[in-house]
Each structure stands twice: as C-alpha cells, then as structure tokens.
Amino acid sequence: MKKNTYYKAAGCLSLAMAAVMPASAQNTTTASVERQKLENIWVNNTDNAAAGVIDAPSRYSLSDLNFGMTKGDFKRVQQGKDNNSVGFHTEGGGIYEKMGGMYLWGEFSYSRDRIKGARFNASLIDPLRGMPFLLADSTASKWINQDYSMRMKVAFPKLFDCLTLGVGASYQNAQGAKQVDPRPLMRLSKIGVTPSAVVEIGKHNFLGAHFDYYNRREDGNPTNTNNRVNQAGWDFVAPGFFQTGEFGSFSSLSSKRFYNANAMGGGVQYGFKNDRLNLLVSGSYMQKVEDVDNQYSGESTASIRKMIGTVKEELWNGKLVANYTFNSGNILALNIGYTDKSIDGIEYLQTYDNSFDVQAWIINAKFTRSNFSTKQTDVKLDYMVTDDGNSYKWWMGAQYTKLTDGYVYYQPRSTQDVETAVLGAFVSRNIRLCDRHALTLTVNGGYSTNRSGELDYHGYKADNVGFTMLTLKDFEFLCTDYAKFGGEVTYTFSGFKNPSMSLYVTADFDYYKPDSEIFSKRTFTNFKVGVAF
Amino acid sequence: MKNYLKIAFSISSAAALCSCVGMMDDAQNVPVIEPxxxxxxxxxxxxxxxxxxxxxxxxxxxxxxxxxxxxxxxxxxxxxxxxxxxxxxxxxxxxxxxxxxxxxxxxxxxxxxxxxxxxxxxxxxxxxxxxxxxxxxxxxxxxxKVGSLCISEIYYCGIAPYYFRDQTYQIYNNGNQVEYLDGLCFAQLHPNIASATSVPPVWPDEEGENNYVYGLMVWQFPGSGQEYPLQPGESVVVVQEARDHRENNPASFDNSMADWECWTGNVQRDNPDVENMPLLYAQSLNKLQWLTSVFGAAFCIYRADDGTVLDEAYYKDKNNTQTEVNKSSRYARIPASYILDGVELMPNMDILDKKRIPGFVDAGAASVGDTYCGKVVARKVVGTRPDGTPIFSDTNNSTDDFEVLDSPMIRRYGQKAPAWSK
The missing domain is CATH 2.60.40 (Immunoglobulin-like)
Structure with missing residues (x-):
C-alpha cells in the first residue's frame, strides 16, 4: 500500500513538473501565488524540501511563455549590450491530502538568450558566476545560450507523527555558442540532490536540516571558422592577471577547456509557528571545489591534460524571516539575510614529463594565489493587505542591501574593494475590476550608492586591454551610483477554461540610470503570457 | 538482472563519491603564496x-x-x-x-x-x-666569443592578405675587420614554431645540454674561401624570393636586388637574375618555397670552428644529424662552438618563457607580435663609424638588441653593399 503511495507521488510529481495540476478549489492567480510565496517562509527561504509540510501550501500551478529585452551600456563588460530572450516556465505543487499529506513541487524552465555585444569571454556560458579562470577575446560578440532547468521537491508523509523526510533534486542542461571567432560551443550539465528532514517539537516548534550536493560540468573548445586568421586572446587567472596569446591553428590558446565542480553542504533551521507569528531562523554552508583543466589540440587522452587552476568556494548563509499576521489577515513580513562567499583561486606549478612512459604534466606545487570575497546583507520589510480570498489588495515593501565585493591577488599583491548600499521600495495594487477581471499594478524604485571603491593594481600588464577594458571598466561599473525605477502591469482573466484557472498577461519595465559619464543607461523589458490554476 | 543493476548503480555511486571527496580534499589547506x-x-x-x-x-x-x-x-x-x-x-x-x-x-x-x-x-x-x-x-x-657577423634585420611575418613570399634576411659585418662569407652556413632552427603550449623537443641523453642546436634547413654561402668578402659596415640580403613584390601585393616591397635567393625547386618562383643559395641540408624539403614561420622561427649563422668548410657529405654522415627521442625526423646537428650569431623569433613577447633555442645562441627573443602585419625586427643602432655605417647592438640577447619597425628596408641606416653585390 505504501509502495503504491510512493508510485502515485512520483507520478503526480511528474505531472506537477509539467504543470498539469488538478484544479484547486480556489481561483489561482499570479497575485495569489505571490501571496502564498510570502506566507510560505520555509519553502521559499530554505532548501529543505521536507519543510513543505510546515508551510502546507495549497496547490497551484503557473505556466507562462516569456519574452524579454535588455538594452544599454550600463553593464559588466562580459554582459551583452543588446540582449533578448524567449522562454517557457512552469512551476507548481502543494500538499496532496489524498497521498498522506505529501508535499510535491516541481519547476521546469527553458530559455533561449541572444546576447549581443558581450566582450572578454570565450569559455563560459555565464562569465560572472565566480570563475576567475577563463579564456577571453576582446571582440564584441554575440552568444546564443539555451538553458533547460528542472527542480523538484518532495516531502514524504509524516513518520512517528513528528518526523518528515524530504528530498529535492535539480538538473540543468545548457549550451552556449559564441557567434564570432573565436567561437566556443560550451556545454553545461548540473545535477543536484538535497535530502532533508524536519522534526516537529510540540505544535509550534520545528527543527530542520538538509544536506546539499551537486556536480557541475562545463566544457568547450574555442575554434575559428576562418582558420587563416588567428584571434588575439587572453588566458585569465584573475582580473588583471593573464597571459596573452592567440586562438587559431598552432596557437597558444587552442585547447579544450574543462570545468568540473563538486559541491557539498548543508543547513539547519529552526521555526516557530502559531496563528499570528511564523518565524524561521536558518543557516547554511556550502563548499564547492571546481577544477579547471585544458586538453590541447592533438592530445586525445585525459592523462595529458594540464591543470589550469582550482576554485574553492565557501558560501555561508544566514536568514531570519518573520511573518506576523494581524487580526485583519494583513501580513507584516521581515526578511533579513546575510551571505558570505569566499572564493580561493588555486594555481599550479607544473612541468611536462615527456618521457615515454609518463607523458603528463606533473604538479610540483600549488598555491592559493587569489581570493574573491562577497559579503551581502539584506533587510527586507513587506506589508501585505490581503483580500477576502487568497490574494491581496495592496503589497508594499522596502529593501536595504549592503554589498561588499573585493578580491586580492596575493603576489604581486593587488586588491580591489567595493562597498555598495542599495535602497529600494515598491508598491503593488491588485485591483479586481469585476468578478473575472483583475489588474495588478506595481511601481518600484531604488538608489544604489557606492560607499567606497579602491583598485590597487601591482600587476605587470596595466597597459594591456585585458586590464584596461575589462578589469578597470568592471571596477568603474561596480563603483557607479545609479537610480532605478520600474513598473509592472498584470492583467488577469479568471475563469479561463474552468472556474479555477486564470489567464494572465504581464508587462514589466525597469530603467537604470547611472550617475556616470561613461555609462548611459540600462533597460529591462519583459512580457509574459500564461495560465495559473 | 535487477541485482546487477543495483550493484552497478552502487559501484558507480561509490566511485563518483570517492572522486568527489578526493577532488574536494585536494583543495583543502592549500597555502597562500608568499615571497x-x-x-x-x-x-x-x-x-x-x-x-x-x-x-x-x-x-x-x-x-x-x-x-x-x-x-x-x-x-x-x-x-x-x-x-x-x-x-x-x-x-x-x-x-x-x-x-x-x-x-x-x-x-x-x-x-x-x-x-x-x-x-x-x-x-x-x-x-x-x-x-x-x-x-x-x-x-x-x-x-x-664576441664576433663580427650578425643577422641585422629579419622580415618574416608577411603582409595582409596572407602574403609571405617577401620574407627577407640581412647579414651584416658589425666588426672592424673584413669577414668572408664563403662557406658560411645560414640555418633555420628546430622547432619552427614556439607557442604557449608547445613542449620543447627531447634529445637523446648523449647530446648533453646546450652543446648543440638543430637545423631544419641549412643554406650555405657559396665561394671557395675569399670570393665574398664583407667589409665592416657592409651587409648582404638573403630572401625567400627576389622580386618586386608590389606586383603581387601593393603593400609589400621590392627585394629584387637581393644577393641570394633561397630557392627550393619551384620553377615558377625562381628569379634568374639572382643567384640561388646552395642548400646544404633540409630536414623536409618543401619544393614550393622556403617559408619560415610567419609567427617567428629561429635562425643562426655558423661555420666550423676548425676552419673546415662544411659540405653536403658532412650532413650525410648521421653523426652530424640527430633525431628527437622516439621520433624519426633528422635535424642538422650544429655544435655550439660553430655559432657566430643567432636570433630567436616568437609569436609575441608574452611567451618568452617558451624559448626553444639555448641562451648561448640568443639569450632573449624578438617579435613583431602579429602575423601578416608587414612589420620587421631590426637591430638597434648604438653607434656610427666614420664612414657613416651603423654599429648595431649585439649583446647576444635579441630582446635588447632588436626593435620592431613598421616596414622592411634593404640596408637600413646607411649599411653598404659589398662591391661584388649586383
């Protein structure tokens, strides 16, 4: 019987991931899902899948097609200047009473991005993911990236009336293809698993823990379609530290590059919940180790790959989330988060032993030569005026973020430190025009101010464009104050196809205005059409 | 069957876990670099x-x-x-x-x-x-020994679009007494290309270290002993193909007045008005043309230190050629004591650590930094003789001795042509 239950759960999970969910009793809209996400603090603030039973969210499903455009020069050098994206996204889940109160949730997304005008990247689908070892060229290039991502969470029926076990899993597959020589075709796959548990202590107290593991691989080979013209390139080990070379036949940068990461970590959580207060305190730690190696043209076996470097990333995260529900049903939500990320860049000293029975790069020594540190504190306060149903009338919030971002290259010692504070606020009004029509209007604004910024470079290539056009310009970007404002309009038509299903159309626009003579602006425009049920 | 699958899955999982743990363990406690x-x-x-x-x-x-x-x-x-x-x-x-x-x-x-x-x-x-x-x-x-003859200018990188037939080499008497070119060897050294990823050749142990360099192609100046004197301040011009290359590529230049052409047998590329330089040794003869790497090859001039004039028979003797370990191609074996001057050229100066010829030939290297850019490496002038001819820098370190100039020029800075030159 129990076996049958699990088979059903698996089947239903698949259905959830495809967003073909059975209709819930109440009308589901994007606003109702937003309210639910604010209320369900465990599901949306931790990776503990078992905690789904604490939040016990009602079942929902969202599926949408989206199109986005990003334009403007206020960006990191490696980001595109004129981008567009099409995608499909679906998510859904909730508590299934008929399956012993299991929690099931799944998400699938596909995106296809055209990134135009990106520079200094010839080896990574996402050059800003915290990987200092990268190949680069200076040509303004177009990348076409495709990404397929899936995630799921399951919380199994309660054991011993107090223990819930859960598991989360994720899979990502992506390709990135640069459209100008040198043009790598990068392939990425990532698979992760997150087992978890929650123990109820009495009616109101909860203790949770989860373990997290993922493996991530990315590889590709920058080649030229015009093999008569070599392309100048850079082999970076850190910002401002690189070797120059050429992509092309017989050239120094003609190699296949492999990135292989393993990450392990976990977290613990404590929660308190009664009719008024929903409190969560959580902490997590994750360590990722990513090896970077090259396989050169003409070398076919893995044994003669050369280590380029290793990245050791440690990520600490702490959160305090508290929701207070007033008699009126209105919600005051406080969310404080702190993240400390430290990335060590490890470089190797190697010699090639080409004696007949060895033929391999031999590691003589390895040293931590760089460290990248990011510390972020977020304080967010929301107030939601709920309506009679499962949605809201007003939702307003303010957020303060303090971000310190820096790196050190130990020898020759070079450092960069940037501290930024961002203050933002938003107001949303969900207007029910009549029984079946609703309009949600959101306006937001914010200001980012650079509190300090210092780049102290003692490398030997200060005149090289690999420093002036990438490191220096990125530093200028990070130190630039900006104002941001935007808005979003969502029209919802309820009762589409069936009474609980709604059709929605969303348009949003964000405008970033930097206080700078170098940068002019950045705009984000997105359109979305989907169904919620 | 199910059991087999379970076992396979368990072994795979264990292997993956061990690999993951090993990789993560390797990254722990790595010391921060210190001077x-x-x-x-x-x-x-x-x-x-x-x-x-x-x-x-x-x-x-x-x-x-x-x-x-x-x-x-x-x-x-x-x-x-x-x-x-x-x-x-x-x-x-x-x-x-x-x-x-x-x-x-x-x-x-x-x-x-x-x-x-x-x-x-x-x-x-x-x-x-x-x-x-x-x-x-x-x-x-x-x-x-501080010598007189030196390679004074090399134009090797060609010019856009992909024109390389105008490669030109000039050899100069930088000393104070007459030097005779007769029997002098001019060699292109192995390996032809250096790159950031290239691995240096491995020679047999009996070769020792820094006792020899190895020639891919060896050309030899003709003459019976004193037919081709080179007075102080005079230079000779040796080219891949002697002609006014502007007829083929307007951006190129005229080296039709060259003293010798390094001709490998292509009848369409022979200029009958310019004497062909005798070929003494070729590791692998390209009969289309003598094209040295446009990324930058390495060259030396040499003659036997005991006065013997090397000839073809010399290189037919396998004692005077050598192969890399586990390889079959044979290269001309050039003893260190024979070498009068050498220049190593690199794709760019950022990979100087990838030098492929010994420091006694050239302690540094020179580079125009690009291919088909029309630039040239030429020795720096450090003085002038009373007759106006230049005295070039010659410290046996091309990094210091050479500079990059925008275009090739025959007998730059007032170098003179020998009286016997056409």
Missing amino acids: ITVSYKVSAATGFIPKGGIVDPDPSFSTQGVTVSFLESATGAVTTGVTDADCVATVELIPGDYTISVTGKVENDGTEYYLNGSINSVSLVKDISKQEAMASSGLVVRPA
Missing part, C-alpha cells in the same frame, strides 16, 4: 655539458658581474640580480615557474666573451640559500 628568497649560481663551461647541466664550472672563468633575470611565466614579473664574487645572485621572488636568463660580458685570458644563457621552466617554490646554490651547478652558461 621566497632564492640564490642562484651562474657557472661557465667551455667543454661538453652533459644532460642535466651537471658540470664542474671552470674555476678560472669567473661569472661575477653578469645580470641574472628571473621571468615568471604566470604574471610576466621580471626580477634581476647581479652575480657576486661567488658567482651567485640572490633575489626575492614569487614562487613560480621561471625562465632564468643570464646576460653580460666578461673578460677571460684577455679575450672578451658574451656570457648569455637561459633555462626555461624552472620551478622555484621554496627558499634556496647561498650555500645550497653554491653546492649546485646552477645555470651553466657557455661563453661565446
């Missing part, structure tokens, strides 16, 4: 240097006062020191892979010698005391 103090000895050796460079330094040959440069390949940092009375230089370095170069001029028994040499890919990862340095052989440098 180290390194003492490094420079020795001079005049005889055969065995493999590994382990040779007793000649005690009568002091290397005091030469400059030792440590080039770190990762950052391009260059640290220099000067050898003391114990022939040891002491410097503070970042741990890393280094190219160590020695450059200087010393006097021994009344004769001036260049003391230039370099060694690649030396891992320096911990302190080396002066006592430790003195107990080792350090860098063993082969002294080179």
Whole structure:
C-alpha cells in the first residue's frame, strides 16, 4: 500500500513538473501565488524540501511563455549590450491530502538568450558566476545560450507523527555558442540532490536540516571558422592577471577547456509557528571545489591534460524571516539575510614529463594565489493587505542591501574593494475590476550608492586591454551610483477554461540610470503570457 | 538482472563519491603564496655539458658581474640580480615557474666573451640559500666569443592578405675587420614554431645540454674561401624570393636586388637574375618555397670552428644529424662552438618563457607580435663609424638588441653593399 503511495507521488510529481495540476478549489492567480510565496517562509527561504509540510501550501500551478529585452551600456563588460530572450516556465505543487499529506513541487524552465555585444569571454556560458579562470577575446560578440532547468521537491508523509523526510533534486542542461571567432560551443550539465528532514517539537516548534550536493560540468573548445586568421586572446587567472596569446591553428590558446565542480553542504533551521507569528531562523554552508583543466589540440587522452587552476568556494548563509499576521489577515513580513562567499583561486606549478612512459604534466606545487570575497546583507520589510480570498489588495515593501565585493591577488599583491548600499521600495495594487477581471499594478524604485571603491593594481600588464577594458571598466561599473525605477502591469482573466484557472498577461519595465559619464543607461523589458490554476 | 543493476548503480555511486571527496580534499589547506628568497649560481663551461647541466664550472672563468633575470611565466614579473664574487645572485621572488636568463660580458685570458644563457621552466617554490646554490651547478652558461657577423634585420611575418613570399634576411659585418662569407652556413632552427603550449623537443641523453642546436634547413654561402668578402659596415640580403613584390601585393616591397635567393625547386618562383643559395641540408624539403614561420622561427649563422668548410657529405654522415627521442625526423646537428650569431623569433613577447633555442645562441627573443602585419625586427643602432655605417647592438640577447619597425628596408641606416653585390 505504501509502495503504491510512493508510485502515485512520483507520478503526480511528474505531472506537477509539467504543470498539469488538478484544479484547486480556489481561483489561482499570479497575485495569489505571490501571496502564498510570502506566507510560505520555509519553502521559499530554505532548501529543505521536507519543510513543505510546515508551510502546507495549497496547490497551484503557473505556466507562462516569456519574452524579454535588455538594452544599454550600463553593464559588466562580459554582459551583452543588446540582449533578448524567449522562454517557457512552469512551476507548481502543494500538499496532496489524498497521498498522506505529501508535499510535491516541481519547476521546469527553458530559455533561449541572444546576447549581443558581450566582450572578454570565450569559455563560459555565464562569465560572472565566480570563475576567475577563463579564456577571453576582446571582440564584441554575440552568444546564443539555451538553458533547460528542472527542480523538484518532495516531502514524504509524516513518520512517528513528528518526523518528515524530504528530498529535492535539480538538473540543468545548457549550451552556449559564441557567434564570432573565436567561437566556443560550451556545454553545461548540473545535477543536484538535497535530502532533508524536519522534526516537529510540540505544535509550534520545528527543527530542520538538509544536506546539499551537486556536480557541475562545463566544457568547450574555442575554434575559428576562418582558420587563416588567428584571434588575439587572453588566458585569465584573475582580473588583471593573464597571459596573452592567440586562438587559431598552432596557437597558444587552442585547447579544450574543462570545468568540473563538486559541491557539498548543508543547513539547519529552526521555526516557530502559531496563528499570528511564523518565524524561521536558518543557516547554511556550502563548499564547492571546481577544477579547471585544458586538453590541447592533438592530445586525445585525459592523462595529458594540464591543470589550469582550482576554485574553492565557501558560501555561508544566514536568514531570519518573520511573518506576523494581524487580526485583519494583513501580513507584516521581515526578511533579513546575510551571505558570505569566499572564493580561493588555486594555481599550479607544473612541468611536462615527456618521457615515454609518463607523458603528463606533473604538479610540483600549488598555491592559493587569489581570493574573491562577497559579503551581502539584506533587510527586507513587506506589508501585505490581503483580500477576502487568497490574494491581496495592496503589497508594499522596502529593501536595504549592503554589498561588499573585493578580491586580492596575493603576489604581486593587488586588491580591489567595493562597498555598495542599495535602497529600494515598491508598491503593488491588485485591483479586481469585476468578478473575472483583475489588474495588478506595481511601481518600484531604488538608489544604489557606492560607499567606497579602491583598485590597487601591482600587476605587470596595466597597459594591456585585458586590464584596461575589462578589469578597470568592471571596477568603474561596480563603483557607479545609479537610480532605478520600474513598473509592472498584470492583467488577469479568471475563469479561463474552468472556474479555477486564470489567464494572465504581464508587462514589466525597469530603467537604470547611472550617475556616470561613461555609462548611459540600462533597460529591462519583459512580457509574459500564461495560465495559473 | 535487477541485482546487477543495483550493484552497478552502487559501484558507480561509490566511485563518483570517492572522486568527489578526493577532488574536494585536494583543495583543502592549500597555502597562500608568499615571497621566497632564492640564490642562484651562474657557472661557465667551455667543454661538453652533459644532460642535466651537471658540470664542474671552470674555476678560472669567473661569472661575477653578469645580470641574472628571473621571468615568471604566470604574471610576466621580471626580477634581476647581479652575480657576486661567488658567482651567485640572490633575489626575492614569487614562487613560480621561471625562465632564468643570464646576460653580460666578461673578460677571460684577455679575450672578451658574451656570457648569455637561459633555462626555461624552472620551478622555484621554496627558499634556496647561498650555500645550497653554491653546492649546485646552477645555470651553466657557455661563453661565446664576441664576433663580427650578425643577422641585422629579419622580415618574416608577411603582409595582409596572407602574403609571405617577401620574407627577407640581412647579414651584416658589425666588426672592424673584413669577414668572408664563403662557406658560411645560414640555418633555420628546430622547432619552427614556439607557442604557449608547445613542449620543447627531447634529445637523446648523449647530446648533453646546450652543446648543440638543430637545423631544419641549412643554406650555405657559396665561394671557395675569399670570393665574398664583407667589409665592416657592409651587409648582404638573403630572401625567400627576389622580386618586386608590389606586383603581387601593393603593400609589400621590392627585394629584387637581393644577393641570394633561397630557392627550393619551384620553377615558377625562381628569379634568374639572382643567384640561388646552395642548400646544404633540409630536414623536409618543401619544393614550393622556403617559408619560415610567419609567427617567428629561429635562425643562426655558423661555420666550423676548425676552419673546415662544411659540405653536403658532412650532413650525410648521421653523426652530424640527430633525431628527437622516439621520433624519426633528422635535424642538422650544429655544435655550439660553430655559432657566430643567432636570433630567436616568437609569436609575441608574452611567451618568452617558451624559448626553444639555448641562451648561448640568443639569450632573449624578438617579435613583431602579429602575423601578416608587414612589420620587421631590426637591430638597434648604438653607434656610427666614420664612414657613416651603423654599429648595431649585439649583446647576444635579441630582446635588447632588436626593435620592431613598421616596414622592411634593404640596408637600413646607411649599411653598404659589398662591391661584388649586383
């Protein structure tokens, strides 16, 4: 019987991931899902899948097609200047009473991005993911990236009336293809698993823990379609530290590059919940180790790959989330988060032993030569005026973020430190025009101010464009104050196809205005059409 | 069947877990890099240097006062020191892979010698005391007599779009007395290309270290002994193909007045008005043309130090050619004592640590930094003779001796043509 239950759960999970969910009793809209996400603090603030039973969210499903455009020069050098994206996204889940109160949730997304005008990247689908070892060229290039991502969470029926076990899993597959020589075709796959548990202590107290593991691989080979013209390139080990070379036949940068990461970590959580207060305190730690190696043209076996470097990333995260529900049903939500990320860049000293029975790069020594540190504190306060149903009338919030971002290259010692504070606020009004029509209007604004910024470079290539056009310009970007404002309009038509299903159309626009003579602006425009049920 | 699947799954999972744990374990407690103090000895050796460079330094040959440069390949940092009375230089370095170069001029028994040499890919990862340095052989440098003949200008990179037939080499008498070109050999050295990923060739142990360089192609100036005198301030022009190349590519230049053409047998590419340089040895003959790497090859001029004129029979003797370990291609084996001058060219100067010929031939390298850019490497002028001809820099270190100029020129800076030149 129990076996049958699990088979059903698996089947239903698949259905959830495809967003073909059975209709819930109440009308589901994007606003109702937003309210639910604010209320369900465990599901949306931790990776503990078992905690789904604490939040016990009602079942929902969202599926949408989206199109986005990003334009403007206020960006990191490696980001595109004129981008567009099409995608499909679906998510859904909730508590299934008929399956012993299991929690099931799944998400699938596909995106296809055209990134135009990106520079200094010839080896990574996402050059800003915290990987200092990268190949680069200076040509303004177009990348076409495709990404397929899936995630799921399951919380199994309660054991011993107090223990819930859960598991989360994720899979990502992506390709990135640069459209100008040198043009790598990068392939990425990532698979992760997150087992978890929650123990109820009495009616109101909860203790949770989860373990997290993922493996991530990315590889590709920058080649030229015009093999008569070599392309100048850079082999970076850190910002401002690189070797120059050429992509092309017989050239120094003609190699296949492999990135292989393993990450392990976990977290613990404590929660308190009664009719008024929903409190969560959580902490997590994750360590990722990513090896970077090259396989050169003409070398076919893995044994003669050369280590380029290793990245050791440690990520600490702490959160305090508290929701207070007033008699009126209105919600005051406080969310404080702190993240400390430290990335060590490890470089190797190697010699090639080409004696007949060895033929391999031999590691003589390895040293931590760089460290990248990011510390972020977020304080967010929301107030939601709920309506009679499962949605809201007003939702307003303010957020303060303090971000310190820096790196050190130990020898020759070079450092960069940037501290930024961002203050933002938003107001949303969900207007029910009549029984079946609703309009949600959101306006937001914010200001980012650079509190300090210092780049102290003692490398030997200060005149090289690999420093002036990438490191220096990125530093200028990070130190630039900006104002941001935007808005979003969502029209919802309820009762589409069936009474609980709604059709929605969303348009949003964000405008970033930097206080700078170098940068002019950045705009984000997105359109979305989907169904919620 | 199910059991097999379970076992396979379990083994795979265990292997994956072990691999993951091993990889993560390797990244723990990696020390932060700190500067180290390194003492490094420079020795001079005049005889055969065995493999590994382990040779007793000649005690009568002091290397005091030469400059030792440590080039770190990762950052391009260059640290220099000067050898003391114990022939040891002491410097503070970042741990890393280094190219160590020695450059200087010393006097021994009344004769001036260049003391230039370099060694690649030396891992320096911990302190080396002066006592430790003195107990080792350090860098063993082969002294080179200060000579007169030198390669004064090389145009090798070609010009857009992909035109390379105008490659031109000029050899100059930089000394104070007449030199005879007769029997002089002009060699393109192996390997033809250097890159950041290239691995140096491995020669048999009996070759020792820095005793030879190896020729891919060897051309020889004709003459019976004194037919082709080169007076101080005179130069000769040797080309791949002698013609006014502007007819083929307007951006190219005219080298039809060359003294010799290095012709490999393509009847369509022979200029009958220019004498062909005799080919003494070819590792692999390309009958279309003699094209040296547009990324930059390496060259030397040499003749036997005992006065013997080398001939084809000399290179038919396998004792005078050599193969790399586990390979079959044979290269002309050129003893160090034969070499009068050499120049190493690189794709760019950022990969100087990938030098592929010994420092006694050229302690540095030169580069125009690009292909098909029409630029040229030419020796710097350090003085002028009373007749107006230039005196070129010749320290046996091309990094210092050469500069990059925008276009090739025949007999630049007032160099004279020999009387016998057409």
